[in-house]
Amino acid sequence: MLIIKNLHAEVEDKKILKGIDLTVNAGEIHAIMGPNGSGKSSLASVLAGRESYQVTEGEVLFEGKNLLEMEPETRAREGLFLAFQYPIEIPGVSNINFLKTAIGEIRTYKGLPPMDAKEFLRLTREKQKLVEFDAQLVNRSLNEGFSGGEKKRNEIFQLAMLQPSLSILDETDSGLDIDALRIVAQGVNKLRSDKNAFIIITHYQRLLEYIIPDFVHVLYNGRIVKSGTKELALELEEKGYDWLKEESREQEATTI
Amino acid sequence: MNVLQEQTIPLYGRIVEKYSKLSTTAASQQARQSAFHRFQLLGFPTIKNEDWKYTNITRFLKDEYALEAPSAGAPAELSELLAKAAIPDLDCYGIVLVNGVWDGKIEGGELPKGIELHRVSDALSQPGDLFTNDNWGNLHFAALNAALYTDGLFIRVAANIVIEKPLHIVHVYTSDYNLMVQPRHLWIVDRNAQLSVIESTVSGLSGEVKIWVNNLTEIIVHNDAKLDHVNLQTAATGTRLVQQTIVHQKKQSLYNSYTFTLPGADLVRNDLQARLEEDHTETHLYGLYLTAGDQLVDNHTLVDHQKPHCFSNELYKGVLLERSTGVFNGKVYVHKDAQKTNAFQQNNNLVIGKKATIDSKPELEIFADDVKCSHGSTVGQFSEDALFYLRARGIGEATAKALLINAFAFDVTEKIKFPAVETYINQQISHHIPVNHAG
Numbered sequence: 001m002l003i004i005k006n007l008h009a010e011v012e013d014k015k016i017l018k019g020i021d022l023t024v025n026a027g028e029i030h031a032i033m034g035p036n037g038s039g040k041s042s043l044a045s046v047l048a049g050r051e052s053y054q055v056t057e058g059e060v061l062f063e064g065k066n067l068l069e070m071e072p073e074t075r076a077r078e079g080l081f082l083a084f085q086y087p088i089e090i091p092g093v094s095n096i097n098f099l100k101t102a103i104g105e106i107r108t109y110k111g112l113p114p115m116d117a118k119e120f121l122r123l124t125r126e127k128q129k130l131v132e133f134d135a136q137l138v139n140r141s142l143n144e145g146f147s148g149g150e151k152k153r154n155e156i157f158q159l160a161m162l163q164p165s166l167s168i169l170d171e172t173d174s175g176l177d178i179d180a181l182r183i184v185a186q187g188v189n190k191l192r193s194d195k196n197a198f199i200i201i202t203h204y205q206r207l208l209e210y211i212i213p214d215f216v217h218v219l220y221n222g223r224i225v226k227s228g229t230k231e232l233a234l235e236l237e238e239k240g241y242d243w244l245k246e247e248s249r250e251q252e253a254t255t256i
Numbered sequence: 257m258n259v260l261q262e263q264t265i266p267l268y269g270r271i272v273e274k275y276s277k278l279s280t281t282a283a284s285q286q287a288r289q290s291a292f293h294r295f296q297l298l299g300f301p302t303i304k305n306e307d308w309k310y311t312n313i314t315r316f317l318k319d320e321y322a323l324e325a326p327s328a329g330a331p332a333e334l335s336e337l338l339a340k341a342a343i344p345d346l347d348c349y350g351i352v353l354v355n356g357v358w359d360g361k362i363e364g365g366e367l368p369k370g371i372e373l374h375r376v377s378d379a380l381s382q383p384g385d386l387f388t389n390d391n392w393g394n395l396h397f398a399a400l401n402a403a404l405y406t407d408g409l410f411i412r413v414a415a416n417i418v419i420e421k422p423l424h425i426v427h428v429y430t431s432d433y434n435l436m437v438q439p440r441h442l443w444i445v446d447r448n449a450q451l452s453v454i455e456s457t458v459s460g461l462s463g464e465v466k467i468w469v470n471n472l473t474e475i476i477v478h479n480d481a482k483l484d485h486v487n488l489q490t491a492a493t494g495t496r497l498v499q500q501t502i503v504h505q506k507k508q509s510l511y512n513s514y515t516f517t518l519p520g521a522d523l524v525r526n527d528l529q530a531r532l533e534e535d536h537t538e539t540h541l542y543g544l545y546l547t548a549g550d551q552l553v554d555n556h557t558l559v560d561h562q563k564p565h566c567f568s569n570e571l572y573k574g575v576l577l578e579r580s581t582g583v584f585n586g587k588v589y590v591h592k593d594a595q596k597t598n599a600f601q602q603n604n605n606l607v608i609g610k611k612a613t614i615d616s617k618p619e620l621e622i623f624a625d626d627v628k629c630s631h632g633s634t635v636g637q638f639s640e641d642a643l644f645y646l647r648a649r650g651i652g653e654a655t656a657k658a659l660l661i662n663a664f665a666f667d668v669t670e671k672i673k674f675p676a677v678e679t680y681i682n683q684q685i686s687h688h689i690p691v692n693h694a695g
Contacts, residue, residue, distance in 0.1 A: 048648050051640075076650035088645040092663025101659065102649040109650070141663075158649065 001026050001063060001197050002166055008057035009046045016042040018222035019058070024166065027194040031208055031233060032201045034219035035241040040201045041085055043219070044170040048082040049075050062166070076102075077109040081164035083155035085171040090142040095154070096124065098142050099161050106162065127160035131187035149180035156187040167191075168199045173207040185210030205237035220248050258299040265300060266320045267436065274323045275403060284385050291392060291402035298396045307394055310583045310615040311554045316496045316523055319466050321436040323404070325355045331430045333460040340490065341426040341456035346676035348424040348454065355429055356439030356471075357407050364424075370417030371451070376408035376440060386410065387442060387474065390502075395527060398500045401472040405440035408472075413449040415478075422452035422484070422674060429459040429467050429495065436468040443473065445481040445509075452484040454677060459521070461494040466522075468496040475501065477509040479534075486677060487515040487526075490684065493549070495521040500529075507534040513541045514672055515555065516681055519548035519577070519688050528557045532594075535563040543572035544668040544681075546661075546688055547580035547612070554583035559601075561594040561624075568598070573668050574605040575661050576612035577689075586631070587619040594624045601631040606664050608638070608657075658689045 007020040016039050024030055034040050046053045047060065049072035060067040067075060090098075103115055115123075128138055133153050143151050152172050159167055169188070173181055188198060188211050200211060208216075208230060216232040217224045220241070225248040226232065236244075261268045275292050300317055301308035331354065338352065350363035351373070358375050367373065379386045392399035413419060429437060445451050461467055469491075477483050483503075491497055503511050517524050530539045539559060547553045559568045574582045584603045605614045618631040638660060646656035665685055672678045 050644055071653070072644060072647040073650050073652050073656075076648055082648050084645065084648075088639075088641050090642050090645070090660070090663055092666030093646075093659050098646070098649070098651075098659070101655060102646075102651050105652055105655060106650040162649065 003061040004058070005060070006058035007043075007046070007055065007060060009042065009053050009055045011042070011053050016053070016222055017046065020222075020224060022217065022224065024197050024199060026165070026197055028215065029192065029198045029200065029211060029213045031213035031216045032199060032219055033203070033205075033216060033233060033236060035245070036203065038219045039222045040203075040219050041170050044082055044168045044199075044201055047075075047080065047168060048072060073105070074109075076162075076164075077106045079165035081159050081162060081167045083152075083159060083167065083169045083172050085174065087143050087151040087155055089144045089146070091144045093142045095138050095140060095142050099124070099158065102162060123161065127157060130190055131156045131160050132183050133157040148175040149177065152176055152184060153180065156184050160187065160191055165196050166199070167196070168201065170201045171203060172200075173202055173204065181207060182210060205233045208233045218244055220244060223248075258296060261299045265317045267317060268300070270321070270323055271295075271400065271404065278404065284380065284387075287385055287387065287389055288403050290389075291399045292404075294392045294399040295396065295403055298394065298399060301396045305394070305396075307556060307585070311525060311552060313496075313523065316466075316468070319434055321434045321466070321468050323436055325357075325435060325437055326431055331428075331460070333430065334428060337428050337430070337458045337460045338426060341428075341458045341488075343424065343454070343456075343676055343680045345679075346422070346424065346454075346674060348422045350424045350426065351409075352426045352428060353409060353439065355431070355435075355437045356427070358409055364421065368417075368419060370414040370449070371419050372412050374410040376410050376442070377406060379410050387440070395500060397470050397498045398472050398502075398527070401438045401440055401470050401500070405438050405472065408440040408442070410441070411443040411451075411453075413445045413451045413481075415446040416448045417446075418450040419452070422454050424454045424456065427455065427457045427471075429457070429469055429491065430461065431465060431467050432462065434466045436470060438470045438472070441471075441473040443475045443483075445475075445477050445483050447478045448480040449478070450482040452486075452674075454486040454488065454674070456488045457491050457497065457499075459491040459495045461492060464494070466494050466496065469498065471497070471499045473499070473501045475503045475511070477503065477505050477511050479507040479509060481506070482510040484512045484673060485514070486672065486674075487513070488681070489515070489517040489521065489524055491521040491524075493520060493522060496523040497521050498523075498525045498527075500527040503528075503530045505530060505532050505534070505537040505539065508536045510538045511540075514668075515541075515543040516684075517545040517547070517553050517555075518684055519546060519551060522551065524551070524553045526555045528555070529560065530558070530568065531560045531562065532566045532568070533562055535565045537563075537566045539566070539568040540671075541568070541570040541572070542668050542671050544574070544665050545572070545582055546575045546577070546665070546685055547582055548577040548609075548688060549580060550578075551580040552583075553580070554585075556583075556585045556587075558587045558589065559599060561588070561590040561597045561599060563591075563593060564595045564597065566594065566597055568600070570601040571668060572603045573665060574603070574614055575664060576605065576607045576609055576614055578609040579611040580609060581612070582614040584614070584616045584633075585619060586617070587621070588629060588631070590622040590624050590627055590629065592623040595626045597624060597627040597629065599627070599629045603633045604664075605635045606637065606661065607635055608661075658686055661689055662686065
């Protein structure tokens with residue numbers, strides 16, 4: 001589904017990603033962990049197409065297509081979804097109108113007929129229940145005045161509505177209390193299937209107690225320095241990141 | 257006086273000529289004479305006049321304009337223009353003025369008791385002057401209008417009468433040759449009466465024809481009375497629209513104004529003055545200007561707090577596309593006597609066109625010491641973060657920008673109390689934001 005090869009990227013001439021290799025197949029959940037400033041969120045931004053990031057080297061194939069050549073909206077229409085670490089408040093755009101517009105444009109892109117109002121309403125109700133998203137929030141302005149937890153749940157609600165094939169959750173767990181965390185995790189678990197995939201970016205291991213990843217990767221200094229299974233996450237929880245930092249410095253030293 | 261203008265502006269000479277030939281009733285003669293002298297003293301405004309510093313009308317005055325409107329009779333494109341002005345699903349009384357003249361017809365059923373509508377030209381033949389006297393201060397065009405007007409619409413709502421359905425007035429301006437029209441209106445909402453007026457201004461001009469509309473509307477809102485006043489300015493290219501609205505508010509009256517200016521007219525200058533002549537009044541002025549092409553749209557407002565315990569709130573928002581120019585000048589004048597005044601003002605602008613400009617100028621003059629006044633002015637561009645967020649959900653750039661513009665305008669559009677009008681406005685806004693405008 002997603003193949004990242006030797007991806008290098010920079011922002012304002014600062015090198016952020018220094019050669020990422022990652023392959024994600026349908027049905028898989030990958031967790032990307034790492035200390036602050038290691039490039040986790042940058043990777044998410046580059047994949048979603050944020051314009052402030054320049055890709056300087058490498059390639060990314062999404063369902064066999066060159067992802068990096070696509071506009072952000074095209075990536076979304078092709079089935080890529082980024083759950084934002086900091087969802088934006090847009091007063092004056094209602095949540096529901098926003099989703100209607102997004103679904104409309106995605107369907108047009110795919111050559112599908114517009115979704116009728118009844119079907120849209122049914123879908124909204126179903127998904128809103130699935131992720132336990134307050135019906136009143138659905139009709140409010142997009143994220144305006146939402147609490148941190150409500151914003152994150154709205155991201156998962158949007159994910160449920162748009163039904164992407166690849167979802168990237170960028171620190172969705174940060175700022176969530178344990179109940180909100182469980183609701184978000186349950187939402188993801190209900191939405192996962194053998195046809196879609198998730199990349200979960202997180203600083204802490206606790207989200208991974210609820211969403212069991214197939215693979216765990218540790219990002220440090222713009223590179224994936226270690227990959228493993230869910231046990232790696234536990235190890236990180238126990239030992240912190242320092243031992244990895246040491247290890248990667250040693251590796252770097254030997255390559256030089 | 258104004259020898260230079262007389263020599264350089266062809267319209268000026270025509271005005272002098274027209275005035276000399278004007279047949280007028282004795283009652284209005286003196287008022288016309290003093291207004292004409294005022295205009296002669298002021299001349300046409302130039303950028304040397306403080307109130308016109310950012311609005312240079314020289315290029316519009318280079319064209320010649322006739323002062324005689326084509327003879328009555330429905331113009332060919334009338335139905336098309338009326339269709340443009342029609343607000344779907346709005347339950348209202350509807351009337352149409354062509355070049356400032358009402359044909360006397362009313363759509364939407366018979367008017368209820370207590371409201372009367374007349375042609376100003378009919379009222380002029382009656383004894384006594386219809387209009388109150390005014391010295392016109394620095395209102396160049398109002399003075400000109402008061403000297404030369406020939407027709408307009410007179411409305412009076414009798415005391416204690418509530419007119420439930422809004423009155424939709426469609427102003428159609430059309431001509432085969434360059435023309436200046438000067439309608440003058442007077443609307444009176446008597447004690448404890450209520451009225452809603454929705455005005456639409458449309459124009460149909462062929463080829464290079466220009467039309468200058470010099471409109472003067474005086475409104476008196478008496479004690480405890482209420483007027484909602486929506487202005488939808490959707491005139492076409494070739495139109496130069498100067499719209500002066502002077503509102504006299506009496507004790508405990510409420511006046512709500514909603515002014516929407518959309519792409520089209522070359523020049524729009526709105527002078528809106530709320531004169532709070534007695535205490536405990538309430539005034540809300542909302543405005544939205546969406547400008548495009550080479551448009552020049554200028555909103556000059558004055559809230560004149562003359563008496564104590566009055567409340568005024570003003571919110572104007574601007575979206576400037578392409579090479580258009582916007583001007584906002586919001587003056588709040590609090591007289592020495594006007595203690596316990598609450599006066600708030602806000603002007604926000606979204607400058608989208610690379611060559612678009614906005615001059616925003618709040619002007620507060622406060623001579624009372626126990627008042628609450630605030631003002632704010634912002635000029636900004638699209639939020640890149642908001643744009644990216646929408647695009648990351650599959651919404652194309654053009655649609656995303658249209659959504660953000662609608663959202664920006666929302667604070668103003670949501671204030672309209674008629675859902676049909678709000679829908680109409682939102683559609684008009686969306687209609688004017690195609691892909692190529694957004695760059």
